[in-house]
Amino acid sequence: MEEQLRTLVQMQKLDDRIGALRVLQKELPQQLNDIIGHVDQATANLLACETERAELAKNQRSLESDIKQHQEQIKKYGNQLSEIKTNKEYKALNSEIAYLKEKISEQESHQLELMDAENQAAARVNEAKQELDKAEKAKSEQEGELRRQIDSLEGQIEDLRAQRNTMARTLPLQIVKLYGNMIKNKGNLAVVFSRKGACGGCGFVIRPQVRIELQLRKKINFCESCGRILVEPFEDG
16 A cells, blocks of 8 residues: 555656646746737837827928928018008018018927927837847747747656556556546645645644554545545655
């Protein structure tokens, strides 16, 4: 019976490793998706920043064109002043020139605001480029290794499962079925050691009589609370 208990312990160790690899099968693809997602997000952010800067530059060019047109109109009106015959027409033209000058002043103030906004947008573009470079570098450094690990996981699991199944063939079928059901239904944990007089799986205090039976290793004992197979730790591990 002691040999069977040792076998069950070794099978549990293999299932522990299988369980850890199963966790990696979920975590590693997520890590890979995160890395790729960071590149996509950084790319989209850079595009948005560049679009914003381009729009500001476009607005500046449009404003510059308007200012130039107004300046040309002022020049034209100025040339017409000497040709005007009546005081009323003179005042009207001067009023129009004053309006255009005021308009130019407003546009020039707006132009300064646009220039400042474009400078800030250019800074954001540079930051976005740095973030994209950083994301692409991380992808370049990690993607290949992550894909290699992901591809190798199932093979590792199959190897461990084969080792466990080889061990299982040395045990009575009833014990193997019991072990398999516990692995499936008790969080991948079927065999636990007693720890300071308590179940290593749920912490339930073990009765004195059961402690003695665990030390004798003459039978398979189960936790009276969680139902897992209880084993006294072996001195040789």
